[in-house]
Amino acid sequence: MLLSEISIQQYGSIKGADSFWDSIIKEILIQEEFSPSDIKRFHYGANIVYSFGGSQYVIKLYPKHQNGQFTRELEVLTNLEGKIKLVETPRLVNFGSFQGWNFLIMTQLKGELLIDIWDQLTNEEKTNLSIDLGKTIKEFHEVPIVGLKNLQIDWKDFIQNQYKNMKTYHQELGVKESLLADLERYVEQKYINTDPAKKLLTGEYTPFNLLVNKRDGNWKLTGVIDFADCFLGDADYDLLGPILFMFNSNQSLIQHFLESYGLQNYQLTDTFQKKLMTYTILHRFSDVNYFTSQNYKANKARNFKELAKILFPIY
Incomplete structure (x- = not known):
């Protein structure tokens, strides 16, 4: 064939x-x-x-x-x-x-995929890697977007289409009824940035695409791979991957990550928390069932406000 x-x-x-x-x-x-x-x-x-x-x-x-x-x-x-x-x-x-x-x-970059070792790491090692990752994503977001013509999308059109189709999307994935019933009430357009300063996004800073190596006896983030799904859009959209796939509601890791990315304490508010939850719902690869399955408390959340506090304990 x-x-x-x-x-x-x-x-x-x-x-x-x-x-x-x-x-x-x-x-x-x-x-x-x-x-x-x-x-x-x-x-x-x-x-x-x-x-x-x-x-x-x-x-x-x-x-x-x-x-x-x-x-x-x-x-x-x-x-x-x-x-x-x-x-x-x-x-x-x-x-x-x-x-x-x-x-x-x-x-080929040398090292271990983070997915293969994350669960074996100490809290100190996870903290150090969360700091590394925040700084790294910030550096990617500072890459000039001139020359990235094939990554240009109409962000406003993209994110509004995600909003328009969100109920059908999550219904097809089998999201539980209490969350589906809350979906249209929770997601408000004022939390969606339709005209952001566009940044290079992967949308997938997950442990499947991150490489680490031992440096002086400590694990260090050393590589990022897989840029097939990159596009240009709101930088905050890129913060979801590490929080949802690695930090599992660990407030300390999340705060270290966001602070190393460059966010100040005064920016870590309920408004920002709701924006992260909103982008989680609207993400093109969103899987709310997976995120709740990884956390007992998240699985018990009755609505998205409760779920946001569990998944994104940023303050």
């Missing part, structure tokens, strides 16, 4: 077929004049991703129905080079196409 013949439905059924993808990746590497002898697949994420070259390089393959991801990631990698100092980002080596699908070849 040629890649160009694979439909969205077929991709879902064969995504886990390592032997098929092994052969495809080897053919691409031969085409690009790399040795295909030491490939190793990564299984996190939505794309087909392999390490090769003695773990020096990564090749990432984009299904034709996800070509927008290829275009965005190529543009971000090209524009980030030399602009991020606190952590490493992959360096673009080459890009091309094979049987109608695009691919990127980039350097």
Whole structure:
């Protein structure tokens, strides 16, 4: 089967077929004049991703129905080079196409994915990493957006469409009735910034995309990967990932993170808390059921005001 013949439905059924993808990746590497002898697949994420070259390089393959991801990631990698100092980002080596699908070849960053070690860390280690992450996201948000043409979206149109479709979206995900009934009352448009100073957003600063290494015996945030879903918009939208996927209502970690990002105590108010909860509801990959399942108190929340206080204890 040629890649160009694979439909969205077929991709879902064969995504886990390592032997098929092994052969495809080897053919691409031969085409690009790399040795295909030491490939190793990564299984996190939505794309087909392999390490090769003695773990020096990564090749990432984009299904034709996800070509927008290829275009965005190529543009971000090209524009980030030399602009991020606190952590490493992959360096673009080459890009091309094979049987109608695009691919990127980039350097492989060394380290452990944070998802693999987070639960084993001490509170002190988690605190240090939360501070690292706040500073790192701030640096990404200071990257000039000139040249990021493929990341331009109509933020106002995007966020208002999320607002318009929020009830249907969360209903389809099976959010419990008490929260669904509260949805339209809780989400108020005055908490939605429709004309922000646009920043480079990943929307996904989660432990699946963060790399850490030991430095002088301590874990240090050293790398950020995966820029396929980047776009431009309100910086506060990017603060959700660490809080929801890592900090699990830990007030100390959340406050250290937000303060290192640059927010002052006077800014950590109930208004800001409601904005974070509102963006959680409107996020394009929002999964309220997952967030509540990770926390006993959150699972008992009767409405979004209660849930916001549990998920975002910022003051």
